[in-house]
Amino acid sequence: MATLLWLQAGACSGNTISLLQAEEPTVIDLLTDFGVELLWHPSLGPELGEAVQAILRDLVSGAKPLDIFVVEGTVVQGPNGTGRMDMFAGRPMTEWITDLTSVASIVVGVGDCAAFGGLPTVPPNPSESTGLQFHRAEKGGYLGKDWVSKAGLPVINIPGCPAHPDWISQIVMAVATGRAGDLTLDEYHRPSTLFTTFTHNGCTRNGFFEYKQSTSEFGQGTRTGCLFYELGCRGPMTHSSCNRILWNRQSSKTRAGHPCLGCTEPQFPFDDLAPGTVFKTQKVSGVIPRDLPSGADHLTYLAAAAAARISAPQWAKEDMFVV
Amino acid sequence: MTVTDSKPIDLEVSPLGRVEGDLDLRVKITDGVVTDAWTEALMFRGFEIILRGKDPQAGLIMTPRICGICGGSHLTKACYALDTAWKTVLPPNAILVRNIAQACETLQSIPRWFYALFAIDLVNKKYAKAKDYDEAMRRFAPFVGESYEPGVVLGAKPVEVYAIFGGQWPHSSFMIPGGVMCAPTLTDITRSIAILDYWRQEWLENRLLGCSIERYRQIQTWEELLEWCDENESQHNSDLAFFIRYSMGIGLDKYGKGYGNYLATGTFFEPSQYATPTIEGRNNALITRSGIYANGVDHEFDHLRVSEDVTHSFFKGTGSLHPWEGVTEPIDPADGRGQGKYTWAKAPRYDVPGQGHVPLEVGPLARQVVAGNAERQVWQSYDPLVRDMLGKIGPSIFLRTFARLHEAAKYYEMTRAWIDQIDLHDRFYIKPVERESGKGFGSTEAARGSLSDWIVLEDGKIANYQVITPTAWNIGPKDGKEANGPMEQAFIGAPVEDMHDPIELGHVARSFDSCIVCTVHAYDGKTGKEMSQFKVNGML
Numbered sequence: 045m046a047t048l049l050w051l052q053a054g055a056c057s058g059n060t061i062s063l064l065q066a067e068e069p070t071v072i073d074l075l076t077d078f079g080v081e082l083l084w085h086p087s088l089g090p091e092l093g094e095a096v097q098a099i100l101r102d103l104v105s106g107a108k109p110l111d112i113f114v115v116e117g118t119v120v121q122g123p124n125g126t127g128r129m130d131m132f133a134g135r136p137m138t139e140w141i142t143d144l145t146s147v148a149s150i151v152v153g154v155g156d157c158a159a160f161g162g163l164p165t166v167p168p169n170p171s172e173s174t175g176l177q178f179h180r181a182e183k184g185g186y187l188g189k190d191w192v193s194k195a196g197l198p199v200i201n202i203p204g205c206p207a208h209p210d211w212i213s214q215i216v217m218a219v220a221t222g223r224a225g226d227l228t229l230d231e232y233h234r235p236s237t238l239f240t241t242f243t244h245n246g247c248t249r250n251g252f253f254e255y256k257q258s259t260s261e262f263g264q265g266t267r268t269g270c271l272f273y274e275l276g277c278r279g280p281m282t283h284s285s286c287n288r289i290l291w292n293r294q295s296s297k298t299r300a301g302h303p304c305l306g307c308t309e310p311q312f313p314f315d316d317l318a319p320g321t322v323f324k325t326q327k328v329s330g331v332i333p334r335d336l337p338s339g340a341d342h343l344t345y346l347a348a349a350a351a352a353r354i355s356a357p358q359w360a361k362e363d364m365f366v367v
Numbered sequence: 368m369t370v371t372d373s374k375p376i377d378l379e380v381s382p383l384g385r386v387e388g389d390l391d392l393r394v395k396i397t398d399g400v401v402t403d404a405w406t407e408a409l410m411f412r413g414f415e416i417i418l419r420g421k422d423p424q425a426g427l428i429m430t431p432r433i434c435g436i437c438g439g440s441h442l443t444k445a446c447y448a449l450d451t452a453w454k455t456v457l458p459p460n461a462i463l464v465r466n467i468a469q470a471c472e473t474l475q476s477i478p479r480w481f482y483a484l485f486a487i488d489l490v491n492k493k494y495a496k497a498k499d500y501d502e503a504m505r506r507f508a509p510f511v512g513e514s515y516e517p518g519v520v521l522g523a524k525p526v527e528v529y530a531i532f533g534g535q536w537p538h539s540s541f542m543i544p545g546g547v548m549c550a551p552t553l554t555d556i557t558r559s560i561a562i563l564d565y566w567r568q569e570w571l572e573n574r575l576l577g578c579s580i581e582r583y584r585q586i587q588t589w590e591e592l593l594e595w596c597d598e599n600e601s602q603h604n605s606d607l608a609f610f611i612r613y614s615m616g617i618g619l620d621k622y623g624k625g626y627g628n629y630l631a632t633g634t635f636f637e638p639s640q641y642a643t644p645t646i647e648g649r650n651n652a653l654i655t656r657s658g659i660y661a662n663g664v665d666h667e668f669d670h671l672r673v674s675e676d677v678t679h680s681f682f683k684g685t686g687s688l689h690p691w692e693g694v695t696e697p698i699d700p701a702d703g704r705g706q707g708k709y710t711w712a713k714a715p716r717y718d719v720p721g722q723g724h725v726p727l728e729v730g731p732l733a734r735q736v737v738a739g740n741a742e743r744q745v746w747q748s749y750d751p752l753v754r755d756m757l758g759k760i761g762p763s764i765f766l767r768t769f770a771r772l773h774e775a776a777k778y779y780e781m782t783r784a785w786i787d788q789i790d791l792h793d794r795f796y797i798k799p800v801e802r803e804s805g806k807g808f809g810s811t812e813a814a815r816g817s818l819s820d821w822i823v824l825e826d827g828k829i830a831n832y833q834v835i836t837p838t839a840w841n842i843g844p845k846d847g848k849e850a851n852g853p854m855e856q857a858f859i860g861a862p863v864e865d866m867h868d869p870i871e872l873g874h875v876a877r878s879f880d881s882c883i884v885c886t887v888h889a890y891d892g893k894t895g896k897e898m899s900q901f902k903v904n905g906m907l
Contacts, residue, residue, distance in 0.1 A: 054410060054412050056432050056433055056434050056438075057435040057436060058435025058438065058538055060435065061435040061436050062435070062537055062538075064479070064519070064522065064523065065526065065536070070516075070520050071519075072510055072519060072520065076510060087483070087484075088483065120411070120412070122411075123697065123698075123699045123700075126701075128699060128700045128701060129411040129412075129697070129711075130411070131409040131410070132409070162432075163414075163417070163429060164412040164413065164414075166417045167417075168417070169417075170411075170412075170413030170417065170697065171411055171413050205538055206435060261796065261798050262543055262546065262548045263458075263548065263549070263795035264550045264794050264795055264796065265550070266548060266550050286535075291535035292526055292527045292530035292535060293527060294530040294531050295530045295531055295534050296535065297535060298534070299534060300530075300531070300548065300549045301534075302541045302549070305428065313428060313429075316421075317421040317425040317429065318421065319421065319828040321422055322422040322423075322425055322428065365552055366552065367791040367792060
């Protein structure tokens with residue numbers, strides 16, 4: 045049995061709630077059938093009452109091994125570096141994170157906040173928050189860039205706001221069944237198996253993207269076109285498997301006409317939600333998207349786009365997602 | 368009793384490595400009865416501060432992420448706040464889809480909250496000798512109870528419907544000023560119906576009610592409810608009838624009363640009545656109504672009567688301000704303690720005509736009491752049952768919990784009807800004019816209670832943004848007049864049998880379903896000694 049402790053720092057609980065939607069395995073099966081001994085979790089129990097403090101003490105002292113330490117939520121360091129804006133067990137949560145990360149075999153940062161600091165770090169970052177090993181895209185964060193766990197691994201980040209339930213359950217299962225060594229991590233410590241492809245891969249609007257046909261507006265306008273050109277979609281630049289492993293077994297943001305927000309990337313929310321940036325594609329020279337599909341440059345993009353537009357077949361200019 | 372004169376209770380005295388969650392409850396117990404209570408929210412992220420100066424639509428991305436369980440509700444009210452500020456026009460389809468999404472989020476929450484957070488306390492060892500304890504264990508034991516797993520797992524079904532319209536749940540931002548992002552197709556509709564129907568059969572009718580929704584919805588009085596419980600074997604064996612019988616047996620109808628004063632800001636709009644969303648036209652257009660029920664009198668809801676008091680909160684000042692003028696200036700809790708401040712939650716208060724600024728309870732009980740007001744428009748939901756029960760048996764842990772379960776059948780019925788009203792050939796969005804300035808108010812009913820945003824736009828950006836969550840209404844602290852917050856008040860009078868396992872306090876706390884984890888600390892009122900503490904899991 046692998047022991048697992050799940051704590052929430054500056055969290056909205058969205059990743060926990062997300063995990064509840066998992067079906068293969070369900071969260072209950074994950075905890076009862078797959079060799080995970082859940083020591084404590086803020087929503088799911090098991091109900092331990094006063095025993096919680098004893099467990100934390102035993103973990104910190106080493107009397108009980110901590111195999112997997114899952115952190116959800118941003119590391120709140122305010123005010124003035126004291127950590128008193130997020131108290132847990134009579135001390136700043138930062139102190140618990142220091143103690144528990146030093147005894148854990150493997151540390152998993154679930155969700156954008158734990159991984160990169162997340163929304164609370166948007167300026168002016170009033171809670172002085174940061175991620176476990178990154179502050180947005182910058183390596184370091186709370187634990188420092190060189191930190192490794194007892195098993196010799198950096199923090200394994202499962203970003204997303206929230207992380208997809210299957211991303212969490214599959215990675216937890218992999219770690220709990222001794223396959224942590226099989227995980228390759230990318231530059232932001234994300235498991236490559238889930239975060240190499242783009243949100244774009246598997247998006248039902250790919251045909252429209254190919255011929256540079258834009259969705260004109262939300263609602264009925266989304267019956268056709270691609271959300272990348274006008275509505276701020278970050279699908280071609282965002283590493284996620286949202287369109288490979290669907291959400292709630294049904295859909296994804298882009299399939300439902302919702303531009304990808306890029307929430308698995310450390311820069312999320314992009315442009316820090318500055319006026320004029322929400323649901324609007326940022327452009328250079330008024331026409332070319334500022335952020336292009338990974339690997340493309342503006343000049344080649346422009347040429348390819350012109351050719352694509354000329355060659356666009358009639359269907360690409362009509363509604364496809366029809367009643 | 369104020370914080371400053373409660374010297375026997377000193378948080379720093381405890382030599383134990385105390386475990387606190389995001390919310391601490393300090394409860395003073397004298398002669399086996401709670402005599403005072405303090406609720407302490409222990410985490411601050413500062414979203415209202417971050418939103419200042421940002422894109423007007425930033426709240427659509429930011430506020431759902433305040434709370435993972437109520438994200439869809441945050442989105443709903445954030446969007447209506449912008450609709451009122453930008454003076455948008457909404458096609459009927461957009462209102463229907465928003466209604467459906469909001470309802471589905473609540474439908475997922477009802478069984479998950481009941482089984483995973485509330486009912487697991489019903490099998491506490493305190494009740495080992497209670498009648499039907501074995502039956503309670505069989506149904507509600509965590510992870511293994513016959514009703515526990517399906518309740519938790521099937522909760523995923525209603526939000527599959529949310530994902531069909533919104534792309535994903537939690538944390539979608541698919542509602543935007545002027546409508547919704549999606550344009551559903553025929554199979555989106557048929558699939559949604561099939562998913563909801565599965566959930567109705569598997570959980571709502573077969574497990575919770577033991578009868579058809581239609582039969583259950585005929586119940587109008589407490590007496591009729593009791594008759595329904597024993598009308599036949601199937602109803603008798605339902606989780607709802609069992610819960611009623613068992614909780615009356617163990618006395619959950621006897622305490623956890625609170626003030627008995629309620630606020631609902633209402634939710635769901637009648638499409639024909641809210642095509643041009645305004646703050647003034649909001650009450651009239653609601654389906655699940657807004658209202659205040661205080662000291663037995665109904666009042667119309669007016670958002671201008673809401674204010675937030677920070678006397679005992681870790682923010683600068685002691686004043687009470689309307690949210691449009693609201694300020695959020697955090698101070699170091701260490702300094703705040705010296706000023707009698709003890710929590711990150713502000714204390715929302717409502718200026719009830721003739722009563723002044725008072726604390727009001729929000730949540731399913733509040734909604735259902737307001738639903739019992741007979742004066743209404745034809746499109747507004749009327750349901751006399753819970754108000755009838757309030758008059759006959761009074762407020763309690765039992766009634767608060769019953770109200771939550773009662774909503775499952777109602778919301779299901781409404782959701783199905785809204786799906787049928789969607790006109791796939793009509794619009795889902797009307798592009799709005801993005802106004803540079805304006806003021807907005809948007810509100811909804813999250814599963815756990817009223818949730819509202821106040822937004823002020825200037826020069827094309829957010830000048831002020833204030834959110835009042837149901838948890839703030841319920842678990843907020845004492846105010847400048849030292850009036851308890853609603854949950855603090857509900858603890859008072861609660862009997863505690865075993866000082867070392869005060870499960871009774873767990874029932875009270877859980878019946879409010881605060882959206883953060885709380886830790887209860889029980890103190891001896893005479894010596895100030897901490898007798899016990901335990902965790903109340905939150906957030907489902």
